[in-house]
Amino acid sequence: MVMRSFRIVKLIVPMKSKAALLKLKDKVQKRYGHVLVLRTRNKKLYVSGKGIGDYRVRNWILDQAEAG
């Protein structure tokens, strides 16, 4: 039987540098800070909170990370 109903609880975004990481964190905070919880560690951005279940939020963050 296929297991179903998956819920995204956390997104982990790797960045090349600490500067790029902080820049991304600021961008995400400005746009989705009210629905997301952001943490940084080891050049990775950890995103959680109720907003992360929305695919548009996740895609926007990953697009910004790939561009930066």
Add this chain to the structure above:
Amino acid sequence: MGRLFRAVTLRNAGRSIMIVAFIDSGSDTTIISHRLARKLHLRPFGKDNIELPDGRVIPTYVGKVMIEVERDNIKKMFRVDITDLPFNEDIDDVDMIIGVDLLQACNIKLQFIEGHAGRSGKGPVWRAPADAVSSR
């Protein structure tokens, strides 16, 4: 109640695979197996932690792939999660689960219509908009 499947073509890096995907309206995200990701030479970027129905949280990779549903004229570059766990005990022989993210992005609606599918006489129907062609 009937279960809903759809023939889907995945494309990446000049490779193309046609598979049958299972539609799960309770899943936040669209998921493919590692086997499929390897065949398509998908390059993951980023990771997700996904909570399963039993409460376990598992890590998955995130990759970008072109998803085509020829029957509904849908063509979309989309991010999918890559993990093997949901497919381990698989008896339906599927390598892909379509979640609500893809349904929303392509404006596809699931309707439960009496007398359509399943032995009970009730089942889900996939309704794609007439102008469903979309791409990023």
